[in-house]
Amino acid sequence: MGTRRALLELGPETFAAEARQRLGLGVQPVWDMVALMEEEGIFVVEAPFESNNLFGAFTYSQEIGSCVLINTHCTKGRQTTTAAHEYCHSLKDREMVKAIVCGRHNENEEVERYAYAFARHFLMPREGVLQVLDDLGSLSGGIDEKTVIHLRWHFRVSYSVALLHLMQLGFVKRSDYDRLKDIGSVWSLDRRLGYNPDEDRKEELKQDEEPLRRPRPLVELAVRSYENERITLSRFAEVMGIDRVAAADFLEEVGVPLRLSGQEEMVGESRLA
Structure with a gap:
């Protein structure tokens, strides 16, 4: 118990490195986070949701264990980051946060910022990034948008996440970050560099389909x-x-009182800003 408590007090980079070491990953990329989580005994649901704000969700109970939702109506790069993010919740927060819906509405909460940082370090370990940059000759020649594209495809993350990580690691200055984040079409540059952007596309919603049956967790x-x-x-x-x-009918059926419109607005302002 003492060892676990000490691990939980680590910063996100060190905590991610400990997790990778435990799994024997070295610096190799993790392209299938869902398979990794399932091997760890985590119940994973992948489904498309028509939302630009909902990325994933996590819940935990003693009876079922960890349960993770991944919104597949996001790019593959986003899905990979979301999966690593939820994996962090399973490792670190299951005793503190029993349930959390993750998206733009709460990305600035402390627990979410930690999980996002963990996800970046878990997917793109510092030594692995250094290796890629060295192979590309970018350590001495400078980092441009092509470097970011190669890095993103090596680790299978989004362009924005790869670029942010480079800045957080100190390889890119803030001024260069601001310049490189607005390059127009990432997928066009992907194609020019020999990558297939179709492999990064989100799952489209199917019309006239019955609503997905949600698992109990x-x-x-x-x-x-x-x-x-x-x-x-x-x-x-x-x-x-x-x-x-x-949704209102369902909540009433299970005995959860509905909030008044004023209370809903207060939740929207405080939780979803």
């Missing part, structure tokens, strides 16, 4: 998050794949 996560005022009714409906009316 995910339903529990959504209900608990609404009950604890971490998400609004609209966000609950998104996670469940139903409209607001059906």
Whole structure:
């Protein structure tokens, strides 16, 4: 127990390095985070959600263990980062955060910032980044948008995440970061450099399809998050794949009181800003 407590107090880079060492990953890229999590006994649900704000979710219970949701209506690079992010929650936060919906609405919360930093370091270890930059001749010749593209495809992350990580590691100055983040079409540059951007495309939503049947751990996560005022009714409906009316009916059926419109607005301002 003492060892686990000490690990939980580590910074995200060191914590990620400890996790990679335990798994025997060295500096090699992890292209299939879902397979890794499933091998670790984590229950993973992959499904498309029509939302630009919902990336994933995590819940934990003693009976079921860790359960993770990945929104596949995001690019493959985003999905990989989301999976590593949720993996951090499973390793570090399962005793503190029993349920959390992850997206743009709460990305500035401390627990989320840590998980995002962990994800970057877990997917792109410092030594692995150094190796790629050295192979590209970028350590002495400077880093440009082509370098970022090669790095992103080596680790299978998004261009924005690869560039942010380079800045956080000190390989790119803030001024260069601001210049490199606006390069127009990333996929056009992918293609020019010999990569297939179709491999990074998100899963499209299917029309006239029955709503996805949510597994019990995910339903529990959504209900608990609404009950604890971490998400609004609209966000609950998104996670469940139903409209607001059906979401309200569901919550009433399971005995969760609905919030008044004023209370919903307060949650939206405090939690979803």
